[in-house]
Amino acid sequence: xxxxxxxxxxxxxxxxxxxxxxxxxxxxxxxxxxxxxxxxxxxxxxxxxxxxxxxxxxxxxxxxxxxxxxxxxxxxxxxxxxxxxxxxxxxxxxxxxxxxxxxxxxxxxxxxxxxxxxxxxxxxxxxxxxxxxxxxxxxxxxxxxxxxxxxxxxxxxxxxxxxxxxxxxxxxxxxxxxxxxxxxxxxxxxxxxxxxxxxxxxxxxxxxxxxxxxxxxxxxxxxxxxxxxxxxxxxxxxxxxxxxxxxxxxxxxxxxxxxxxxxxxxxxxxxxxxxxx
Amino acid sequence: xxxxxxxxxxxxxxxxxxxxxxxxxxxxxxxxxxxxxxxxxxxxxxxxxxxxxxxxxxxxxxxxxxxxxxxxxxxxxxxxxxxxxxxxxxxxxxxxxxxxxxxxxxxxxxxxxxxxxxxxxxxxxxxxxxxxxxxxxxxxxxxxxxxxxxxxxxxxxxxxxxxxxxxxxxxxxxxxxxxxxxxxxxxxxxxxxxxxxxxxxxxxxxxxxxxxxxxxxxxxxxxxxxxxxxxxxxxxxxxxxxxxxxxxxxxxxxxxxxxxxxxxxxxxxxxxxxxxx
Numbered sequence: 001x002x003x004x005x006x007x008x009x010x011x012x013x014x015x016x017x018x019x020x021x022x023x024x025x026x027x028x029x030x031x032x033x034x035x036x037x038x039x040x041x042x043x044x045x046x047x048x049x050x051x052x053x054x055x056x057x058x059x060x061x062x063x064x065x066x067x068x069x070x071x072x073x074x075x076x077x078x079x080x081x082x083x084x085x086x087x088x089x090x091x092x093x094x095x096x097x098x099x100x101x102x103x104x105x106x107x108x109x110x111x112x113x114x115x116x117x118x119x120x121x122x123x124x125x126x127x128x129x130x131x132x133x134x135x136x137x138x139x140x141x142x143x144x145x146x147x148x149x150x151x152x153x154x155x156x157x158x159x160x161x162x163x164x165x166x167x168x169x170x171x172x173x174x175x176x177x178x179x180x181x182x183x184x185x186x187x188x189x190x191x192x193x194x195x196x197x198x199x200x201x202x203x204x205x206x207x208x209x210x211x212x213x214x215x216x217x218x219x220x221x222x223x224x225x226x227x228x229x230x231x232x233x234x235x236x237x238x239x240x241x242x243x244x245x246x247x248x249x250x251x252x253x254x255x256x257x258x259x260x261x262x263x264x265x266x267x268x269x270x271x272x273x274x275x276x277x
Numbered sequence: 278x279x280x281x282x283x284x285x286x287x288x289x290x291x292x293x294x295x296x297x298x299x300x301x302x303x304x305x306x307x308x309x310x311x312x313x314x315x316x317x318x319x320x321x322x323x324x325x326x327x328x329x330x331x332x333x334x335x336x337x338x339x340x341x342x343x344x345x346x347x348x349x350x351x352x353x354x355x356x357x358x359x360x361x362x363x364x365x366x367x368x369x370x371x372x373x374x375x376x377x378x379x380x381x382x383x384x385x386x387x388x389x390x391x392x393x394x395x396x397x398x399x400x401x402x403x404x405x406x407x408x409x410x411x412x413x414x415x416x417x418x419x420x421x422x423x424x425x426x427x428x429x430x431x432x433x434x435x436x437x438x439x440x441x442x443x444x445x446x447x448x449x450x451x452x453x454x455x456x457x458x459x460x461x462x463x464x465x466x467x468x469x470x471x472x473x474x475x476x477x478x479x480x481x482x483x484x485x486x487x488x489x490x491x492x493x494x495x496x497x498x499x500x501x502x503x504x505x506x507x508x509x510x511x512x513x514x515x516x517x518x519x520x521x522x523x524x525x526x527x528x529x530x531x532x533x534x535x536x537x538x539x540x541x542x543x544x545x546x547x548x549x550x551x552x553x554x
Binding site for chain 2: 055
């Protein structure tokens, strides 16, 4: 068997660790793969851990014992988070987004895999210390955000549907009232898509009064799920909030249809007492 | 400014290149970041390129000239592709998937970010040699697959909706007839979500007669888009096919509701003359 040089090992290990965040890789797997003593592997891991830490992009977490190993926990620092929030705000302020009726076009933002990855990283960083069993969203626009977050947390995604489809099997359904438009909407989630008692992170693209999130929380209660956090990309002011505990990245304060000006500011993330590195 | 050691540079460069596939990074950016001569950077890149190539996970592509740089093109080899197809087939053959009416439950597979990443890698590998401007799918189940693929290709995603929503602005709509059920369905795509003349990759979770894909192709024609390829995760036999040119990873040949047996085989990928490393 070919013995690997340290330089080659560092490249390969970095790749394996980074490609699947939160996945535990036993030290023995590396030792065998590279035909090297575990002590050399430990030194390699120290180097990788050091570089990742210095760059503020994450840490290597070592789990001791027979079932142990090492895993990459991605992190994003405050500065980069602020950069992403600023970029999001700048893009939201573009008057070309204004649609008839005062709606905002968001699909380009939600179609950009690079920005989505950054947002997923921010949310995964906020909840890196919690055990999350699944990321939950409601179709359609929340789905890319949910996947971006789940990829960083290495958890499955469960998607709440607005109708109940024959391809979902047995579903649990509730009717929820939209907070702003007072319309009744149906939310359903396949029974088998979420284990009872799961610890979940709710993710969505937009929140006004919070009726959609409230509906998700109520539906998740039927699964005895514990909602660990609620992450919304954009919020907009509402007279009455149906959800109090959430984090947002941007706030659309006002859309002036006449002057075509959109007033955008940072979401509540930094006011929530969230600690960054 | 701190001078980086080669070992630290290799870790950091591997991370930067792998995290954003297909993104061109100028050599000068690296030289500046590490306070090192471009010749050293070239040596580093040779090491990284060598390791990635030996492991069959991709190549570093160098673009010469003033606007040049280096980018990571992910690749997956035939062996690993076969492994993913086998895993998919095994999971599809689980009789617990059978739903009333002979439908198959797929949401757990489409909720698994690790498997999705592998599928995205396979499809990105197939079309790595083509310029792809956007990955297109139809809501809801195709969305995670589209993002997994777009992430590897570094392209935006455009999502065709089954209704037309006020939050999409001006849309192009067509009516399509489902190939198997003969139902008429509406497909709509926001005008601004796809530039005229884009080269697109169509991605979907399931195809029988191909009515959905046909509908997507017809709608994309309204955008003068060029369909470079059609990728479906699972296909199922149909008397008449409305789409001939596609690649699939698995075929559900038969579902026997009485014996609860699902006959699954490989999709057409390897019979399409696709060349792997």
